[in-house]
Amino acid sequence: MGTFVPNTKAQQQEMLREIGLGSSDELFADVPDQVRLKNGLDLPEGMSEMEVLRSMAEIAAKNRVFRSVFRGAGAYRHYVPATVNAVMSNETLQTAYTPYQAEISQGVLQSIFEYQTMICELTGMDVSNASVYDGGTAAAEAVALCRERKRNKALVSACVQPGVLDVIRTYCFGNNMELEVIPARDGVTDAQALQGMLDDTVACVLIQQPNYYGRLEDAQAIGEMAHAAKAKYIMSVNPISLGVLKTPAEYGADVAVGDGQPLGLPMAFGGPYLGFMASTDAMKRKLPGRIVGQTTDTKGRTGYVLTLQAREQHIRREKASSNICSNQALCALAVGVYLSTLGPEGLREAAVQCTSKAHYMAGELAKAGLTVEEGEFFHEFVTKADVPAARILDALQEKGILGGLPLDGDEGSRILWCCTEMNTKKDIDEVVAVIKEVLAC
Amino acid sequence: MLIFEKSREGRGCSILPPCDVEVYEAAPEFSRQKPLHLPQMAEVDIERHYTQLAAKAHGVNDGFYPLGSCTMKYNPRVNEQTASMSKFTHVHPLQPLDTLQGSLQVLQETEKALNAITGMSRFTFQPAAGAHGEFTGLLLIKAYHLANGDTQRTKIIVPDSAHGTNPASAVMAGMSVINTASDERGCVDVEKLRQICEGEEGKEIAGLMLTNPNTAGLFDPNILEITEIIHGCGGQVYYDGANLNAIMGVARPGDMGFDCVHLNLHKTFSTPHGGGGPGAGPVGCKEHLAKFLPGLVTEEKDGKLVFVKPEQSLGEMKNFYGNFLVVVKALTYIKMLGAEGIAAASENAVLNANYMMAKLRDKYDIAFDTKICMHEFVMDLSRLLKETGVSAMDIAKGLLDHGIHPPTMYFPLTVHEALMVEPTETESRETLDEAIQVLEGLYDLAFSDPEALHDAPHTTPVSRLDEVGAARHPVLRYAFE
Incomplete structure (x- = not known):
């Protein structure tokens, strides 16, 4: 068996003797006999490190990594600079606990303070927390945060990522908030329908920009409608897009959320990612999760602490704004390194390349015979074809290419495509050529 | 120093290749107007920045981490x-x-x-x-x-x-x-x-x-x-x-x-x-x-x-x-670990906790007068506070000067001056003995020089921080000029 216990058998016996116990069994004297496990754990025998590596590599080999990826829909393949993994594998930052002991945790606290600043800069908002689990839970927490005594209803656009909508629905099942879905019209949120749904019980309106179909919403108008009904306005945004697109703050949002995965985290079968969450100054004392603040020590030196803790579960218990405790601190660290490495120009360039390549690809696919749904988009777009999506995607898969996401199952024809800076013109042209072949036969 | 204060206009890293398709620009009504302040850094300065931050943090490999209820065992590489x-x-x-x-x-x-x-x-x-x-x-x-x-x-x-x-x-x-x-x-x-x-x-x-x-x-x-x-x-x-x-x-x-x-x-x-x-x-x-x-x-x-x-x-x-x-x-x-290794992990976690508790009870009071504990135990420092004015917080901060991460403080709420100790199975007897010695020393110090503990820690990058001020006048981000 493998072990990480340093004490030898002899030492263990010695320690037992010194504390007056005859055997290790006596350590568990309080455990009633009826619940004692009699025959040990039903698990395989342990292994050496070499064997474990071999075993895990064999399992990993059953996954297939595509050399070329055109799928997004909530998880994006972006370039991760070498600096990011280097910092994330720093053993101190990786193994530290939540920074409760501020005097020996200044490094962690400062990195979170820097992360908060960067999220405020990206979104234009006033205050950011230290992260939540992912974009879905960030959206769900944002909805809960906007609830007021007489406003118990959330209106969420049908054009948000379906997984995010599902998480919001689950959180509302928990806290008994009402949820109504604003219908879609021509691939964007139906503003007219929204107008009819707003009343004085609505706590918030939530949309996604760019939306699930890649499209840019008329976020200005929707925000104004929400505010006219005295509801809060929540925007879920793609952080890379903010290199070029208008910020939630410029649209008048009260809360901005999103998934930070595109900022330096691998796709990794869906996690760990992180949810970012930022609000106006007026809402800062209601935000869930950790927040780091700047202060001074007894000698007047600048330092950082976890602050506004009167919101949190370990102080307020059932009156807390959320139950969140552990968040995604190491992922937030990655985001900080990523944004520092790219810098303002690099982030802008990444965004420009995403949208440029997506537009190039959409144009080429249209020429090849697919129908591209109309409207302004960022780096994702939807196509229709006369053949089932499966035929196109299977042909691509044979060449080691992961095509877009089929939106209507195997028989439907709509596909949601995504381009990032990782997709070269050559890769795009290859996809177009394969599709031409499929359509020709 | 914050990373933003190290930033210099015009610096950066060479990450992305040039765009190989025609550049597309979104319509002005969708375009960001707000300036974007992110650090502009050479790679060497980014790496040094985070190395410096790591030096001001405390991980499992930096020393004993008996943080109750958090199970800070060794994280295998x-x-x-x-x-x-x-x-x-x-x-x-x-x-x-x-x-x-x-x-x-x-x-x-x-x-x-x-x-x-x-x-x-x-x-x-x-x-x-x-x-x-x-x-x-x-x-x-x-x-x-x-x-x-x-x-x-x-x-x-x-x-x-x-x-x-x-x-x-x-x-x-x-x-x-x-x-x-x-x-x-x-x-x-x-x-x-x-x-x-x-x-x-x-x-x-x-x-x-x-x-x-x-x-x-x-x-x-x-x-x-x-x-x-x-x-x-x-x-x-x-x-x-x-x-x-x-x-x-x-x-x-x-x-x-x-x-x-x-x-x-x-x-x-x-x-x-x-x-x-x-x-x-x-x-x-x-x-x-x-x-x-x-x-x-x-x-x-x-x-x-x-x-x-x-x-x-x-x-x-x-x-x-x-x-x-x-x-x-x-x-x-x-x-x-397998079947046996996992059972051995728990057994040793409980042994280590009992060993520490047995040795420490000569000086410290154990909450609920526990005879045998499981993987952690709670010390109640109410008596020490009454006799010396030294609190659980003071002892915790004193530990920082010895490179030991303090136990969980003031939890559970049912014990007033609680320090909750969870050594885990991945600590050797030598490490436990050293920590026991340090804790005993701090106990004695509480009687001989309580001031020294009120002012602790003395050797960390910062001393005790003003948490009340931080919450009253929140500064939650860096303010650019």
């Missing part, structure tokens, strides 16, 4: 190696399942192992952390009662010694909390519990949340009676897995009568804490709750692994399938 295998990191969550058989196998094997360890039937890996797991477990219980037409079951019993996340999670699940006081041993007061459950309120009880061993490090000897009482009134019993590290291979929550559990892979199963996450809080349950599980569960079909949605699933707790790479690390650990 091999875990990091398996979790960084590109076939795990470079797959898209929405790839066709026949190209994801490895990931599904990780979930399936881990589930099997956790079932064996806890006595549950099925697990979901969606919850991202312990508190998220609690919320999930409570929603399972809620869905179960609603499916039975028991709409009135909205009250959850939580002992006063519980983690703050327990009541906070209950509120998120739309439940109201009945706090119950512990008995003089620090365990559940069975008679009080019986009064609640057998009284009028019984039919409104959704369940009980319990940690066993509890936050005082005690295994509740009445556990079977407790779970019976809850089941007797129609409630469900939830196991908070924060303290599972004490009992693996010794006893299983399933055999104690618990209906569902959450585990903290970042505590018990050796994955690192990352300065506050990512963790993973998988939730397991018995068969009668399995059909309500969130997300997708793995099944075998025609020799392939597939995802199946439980028939009455309560929904989705998170996008996709949870903090997957954390699960990879935990599976690596489980495979390495």
Whole structure:
């Protein structure tokens, strides 16, 4: 068996003797006999490190990594600079606990303070927390945060990522908030329908920009409608897009959320990612999760602490704004390194390349015979074809290419495509050529 | 110095190639007008910045970390190696399942192992952390009662010694909390519990949340009676897995009568804490709750692994399938230890805690006058405070000057000047002896020079920080000119 216990058998016996116990069994004297496990754990025998590596590599080999990826829909393949993994594998930052002991945790606290600043800069908002689990839970927490005594209803656009909508629905099942879905019209949120749904019980309106179909919403108008009904306005945004697109703050949002995965985290079968969450100054004392603040020590030196803790579960218990405790601190660290490495120009360039390549690809696919749904988009777009999506995607898969996401199952024809800076013109042209072949036969 | 203060206009790294297609620009009404302040740095200065930050942090490899209830055991490096295998990191969550058989196998094997360890039937890996797991477990219980037409079951019993996340999670699940006081041993007061459950309120009880061993490090000897009482009134019993590290291979929550559990892979199963996450809080349950599980569960079909949605699933707790790479690390650990190694981990965790408690009780008072503890114990410094003016906080800060991370302070709330010590199994006797010596020295110092402890720490990058000022005048971001 493998072990990480340093004490030898002899030492263990010695320690037992010194504390007056005859055997290790006596350590568990309080455990009633009826619940004692009699025959040990039903698990395989342990292994050496070499064997474990071999075993895990064999399992990993059953996954297939595509050399070329055109799928997004909530998880994006972006370039991760070498600096990011280097910092994330720093053993101190990786193994530290939540920074409760501020005097020996200044490094962690400062990195979170820097992360908060960067999220405020990206979104234009006033205050950011230290992260939540992912974009879905960030959206769900944002909805809960906007609830007021007489406003118990959330209106969420049908054009948000379906997984995010599902998480919001689950959180509302928990806290008994009402949820109504604003219908879609021509691939964007139906503003007219929204107008009819707003009343004085609505706590918030939530949309996604760019939306699930890649499209840019008329976020200005929707925000104004929400505010006219005295509801809060929540925007879920793609952080890379903010290199070029208008910020939630410029649209008048009260809360901005999103998934930070595109900022330096691998796709990794869906996690760990992180949810970012930022609000106006007026809402800062209601935000869930950790927040780091700047202060001074007894000698007047600048330092950082976890602050506004009167919101949190370990102080307020059932009156807390959320139950969140552990968040995604190491992922937030990655985001900080990523944004520092790219810098303002690099982030802008990444965004420009995403949208440029997506537009190039959409144009080429249209020429090849697919129908591209109309409207302004960022780096994702939807196509229709006369053949089932499966035929196109299977042909691509044979060449080691992961095509877009089929939106209507195997028989439907709509596909949601995504381009990032990782997709070269050559890769795009290859996809177009394969599709031409499929359509020709 | 903040990274923004090191930034210089015009510096940067060479990351992206030139754009190889025609540049597209969004229409002006969609374009960002607000300037974007991000650091402009040469790579060397970025790396040095984070190296400096790491030097001002304290990880498991920096020294003993007996943080009660947090299980700061050693994080094996091999875990990091398996979790960084590109076939795990470079797959898209929405790839066709026949190209994801490895990931599904990780979930399936881990589930099997956790079932064996806890006595549950099925697990979901969606919850991202312990508190998220609690919320999930409570929603399972809620869905179960609603499916039975028991709409009135909205009250959850939580002992006063519980983690703050327990009541906070209950509120998120739309439940109201009945706090119950512990008995003089620090365990559940069975008679009080019986009064609640057998009284009028019984039919409104959704369940009980319990940690066993509890936050005082005690295994509740009445556990079977407790779970019976809850089941007797129609409630469900939830196991908070924060303290599972004490009992693996010794006893299983399933055999104690618990209906569902959450585990903290970042505590018990050796994955690192990352300065506050990512963790993973998988939730397991018995068969009668399995059909309500969130997300997708793995099944075998025609020799392939597939995802199946439980028939009455309560929904989705998170996008996709949870903090997957954390699960990879935990599976690596489980495979390495195996049946015997896992049991040995718990046995040694309990031995180390008892060894420290026995040695320290000459000077420090042990809460509830515990004779044998499980994987952790609580010291009560009320007497020391009264006699010397030195508090639990002062002793904790004194430890910082000796390179030891302090125990958890002021928790559980049922003990006034609490220091909760959890050494874990991965510390040697030599490390424990050294820590015992330091703690004894600080105890003596409290009598000879209490001022020195009030002013501690003396050797850290900063001294005690003004938390009141931080909350009163919040500065939560760097202000650019």
